Amino acid sequence: MSENLRFRRVVLKLSGEVFGGGSIGVDPDVVAGIAAQIAEAIRSGVQIAVVIGGGNFFRGAELQKRGMERSRADYMGMLGTVMNCLALQDFLEKEGVDTRVQTAITMAQVAEAYIPRRAMRHLEKGRVVIFGAGAGMPYFSTDTVSAQRALEIKADAVLMSKNGVDAVYTADPRTNPDAVRLETVTFEEALQRRLQIVDQAAFSLCQENKLPMLVFGAEDTDSIRRALSGEKIGTWITS
Numbered sequence: 001m002s003e004n005l006r007f008r009r010v011v012l013k014l015s016g017e018v019f020g021g022g023s024i025g026v027d028p029d030v031v032a033g034i035a036a037q038i039a040e041a042i043r044s045g046v047q048i049a050v051v052i053g054g055g056n057f058f059r060g061a062e063l064q065k066r067g068m069e070r071s072r073a074d075y076m077g078m079l080g081t082v083m084n085c086l087a088l089q090d091f092l093e094k095e096g097v098d099t100r101v102q103t104a105i106t107m108a109q110v111a112e113a114y115i116p117r118r119a120m121r122h123l124e125k126g127r128v129v130i131f132g133a134g135a136g137m138p139y140f141s142t143d144t145v146s147a148q149r150a151l152e153i154k155a156d157a158v159l160m161s162k163n164g165v166d167a168v169y170t171a172d173p174r175t176n177p178d179a180v181r182l183e184t185v186t187f188e189e190a191l192q193r194r195l196q197i198v199d200q201a202a203f204s205l206c207q208e209n210k211l212p213m214l215v216f217g218a219e220d221t222d223s224i225r226r227a228l229s230g231e232k233i234g235t236w237i238t239s
C-alpha cells in the first residue's frame with residue numbers, strides 16, 4: 001500500500017478495551033479523544049463507519065469459563081458494545097459530527113436497526129454510522145463483524161485498531177522478545193502462521209473477498225486519525 005492513501009469509505013474497528021482506558025466501563029476522556037480524531041478525519045471527506053467491541057464490559061468466552069451459558073454471555077457482550085456506541089455518538093455530536101447508531105439487535109428507543117442500504121445513505125451524507133451489537137449472533141466477534149460490515153457497505157478497507165500493539169508481529173511482542181514486526185503480510189500467511197491479533201474468521205472473509213485490512217495501535221493520541229487519513233501506520237494485510 002502506498003503512503004497517504006485516500007479512502008472513499010472505510011470501516012474502523014475500535015476495541016472495547018480502548019474505550020475503557022484499561023478498566024471496566026467507559027472512560028469519557030478517552031472517548032472524547034477518539035471522537036476528536038474521527039471528526040478531524042471526516043472533515044477531510046472520507047466516509048466512516050465504526051464497529052465497536054465490548055471487551056471493556058463482557059466477553060462471552062470469559063463468562064463461559066466462569067460458569068455462564070455461552071449464548072447468554074455472548075448476548076451480554078453484544079449489549080455492552082451498544083453502550084460504547086452511545087458514548088461515541090455523544091462525543092461525536094459534541095464535535096459537531098452527525099451520527100447514527102445502527103444495532104444488529106433491535107432497540108428502537110436508542111438506535112436504528114441495522115439496515116445496510118440506509119447506512120450507506122447516511123455515509124453519503126457525511127454522517128458517521130456506528131454499528132452496535134455485533135452481528136446479533138452469539139459465537140461471533142466484532143473483528144469478524146467489522147469485515148462483514150465493510151464488505152456489505154462496500155468499504156475500501158477495514159481498519160482494525162488494537163490495544164497494546166502497534167502493528168502485526170510474527171508473535172505477541174508483549175510476551176515473545178523474538179517477535180518481528182511485519183510491514184505487510186498476506187491473509188494466507190496470517191492464517192498459516194495462526195496470527196492471533198485478529199480473528200481467523202475475519203482474515204478468511206477478507207481473503208476470500210479481497211478486502212484489505214490495516215492493523216494499527218490505538219494508543220497514540222493521533223493514530224486513529226492517521227489511519228483514517230490513509231497515512232503510513234501499522235501493518236497492511238492483503239490478498
Ligand code: UDP
Pocket residue numbers: 014015016017052053054055056058059060061073074075076077078081133134135136137138139140141142143145
Ligand atoms: N459478541 C457476539 N457476537 C458478535 C459480536 C460480539 O456474541 O457478533 C459478543 C462476544 O461475547 C464478545 C463480546 O460480544 O466477546 C464483545 O465483543 P468483542 O470480544 O469482539 O470485543 P472487543 O474484544 O473488540 O472489545
